[in-house]
Amino acid sequence: MDLELSEEHAALRATVEEFAQKEVAPVIGGFYERAEFPYELVAKMAAMGLFGLPFGEEHGGMGGDYFALCLALEELARVDSSVAITLEAGVSLGAMPIHRFGTDSQKARWLPQLAAGERLGAFGLTEPGGGTDAGATRTTARLDGDEWVINGSKCFITNSGTDITELVTVTARTAGDEISAIIVPSGTPGFTVSEKYSKVGWSASDTRELFFDDVRVPAENLLGEQGRGYAQFLSILDEGRIAIAALSVGLAQGCVDESVRYAHEREAFGRPIGRYQSIQFQIADMEVRAHTARLAYYAAAAKMLAGKPFKKEAAIAKLVASNAAMDNARTATQVFGGYGFMNEYPVGRFYRDAKILEIGEGTSEVQRMLIARTLGLQ
Template identity: 85%
Template structure:
């Protein structure tokens, strides 16, 4: 028998985050979103709740929980707002986890406690302006000069990289050439404020307007050789491992957005009247909302299944790709349908579904496009690369 019921601890966490999202985030996030302003106060409260340290052991300042706990928190936050949710997701899965999984003991003790407490944010610099899904085409370089790495290059679309509380960015860079002629890619930690490390102004984005996304440039940036994260030449492989976890987290975030569309549509359908009746009494609206709920429910089961395999230590690459593909599709479809339920009001930014519609599309792109997920699923099925 398959049991999808949450444990007492997970259910308590889910309810706590649900209440926080409803009472602390929902009333104010719209104004932050319209101003394109990063919500430092909300992030500080999330840090005080321990959300940034959920899957990190107490030894490094975390809560000692598991990755599924992070996913539950992301789902509940995204039911209200995705900017806040992606700040948490990127801060943990991309910012903290590479160090937690692959960093040295000294690196973990130096950098993780402040990140786990939400006092500082960390970022991961993989994507480049000409790279996109082809992360193996990295052009940023890092050459060793004595006891230092000298880094040159550019990174694009990097979340949490330019806030006032960003402590560092872990970047991938070409550090040599393999015997087969392919690039040797390594991961290196670059503290914020390092000379030659320039953070551009924020992008003007379609969505996620209350989150921080920047382009980064490195001009003869020098950091100690001890800032190598993990093994030399294993940076790309390490990130692929991190990305499998991240896709489960993005799936959870996507489910939250999809469910938020259902929540808002049910509420609105019970209030809005047309032709003398509440629109929720019309079968056309009922069927549309029923399909939305079915998508959210199915996507939730997909990420629960992927997370279960992850926690058991089993291979979960295919399940993570399926969860990310199904959930991001559900988010996009539900955002479109919720906007239709709201009619003209759905096109107004003052209503949450307007934000949901603007935020949904990136979920089919970030941390691996839908096309990449299909490619991964096909390969896991044994089809030729």
């Protein structure tokens, strides 16, 4: 078993690391505190081809693989999670469903601009009364001639209201218990988005509630098979959990980076705090958690790319990595002491960003449930 990165993956990782350190780190704090979407950084990521990493060149992509996306997410999240989740949601939730389940005409129409990062896609699954129970969809869609008429609402939807959002793919009941997925372009009459949420973390990302009031879209905007929308998005979420695990590892490693730097600089009782064993042990434990979580998402990605079942491994990776991110953020804040509570230091952002990783794309409880089911515990 070879855990060394290929030359291509190693080069990509180094490129994104340099971008994150030189372009993102100096400015992201301002975007975060203003709760402002970083259009300039997103444009630079698009120019680097990051939004097209797992897509074929025939659709404007880079011809890479999903693991390449994960490596990019990890390096971005070592500096900031808002830009990382913008990329993750734009690719794995916005463009990937069209790539996986779209018709040739749907791919030709939407994938090139999504893969280029010129426009963003979003994924509307969660509803105000549903939360984790995504199967309790109340949004409806009925056929009226050659159009779907959609009514309902969605909540907590990333990338849904930016100036460059192109579409949202939504799940809706199309008959009885039948759930289907339908592409709704931005600007469609009757489709409105709320003001941005005021969030604890991910403050420089775009998250909104969506409303559908007799929204009409062409019948050909059905994505995949009618009645298979829920199953399709469960498979998309399995992939997405590996990406969220990679993002979580990045945050966990960023906590290590900042703590090591601070431990060399900060003095107490006449010497750097990094010379005290209590600080050394805390940082060592942080590194262990980040390292272990990285191995978990590498293993899940390897199974996925090999075409093998990976549901359990994805759930394990997401659970282990999100726990590592939360634990490392808490420890890093403690290492920094009072300064860890100040927004001028990155660990303050890390602490605010970490909690959602234990909730989004399946809570930690859902991951445990999925793991138990794979063990035959129904």
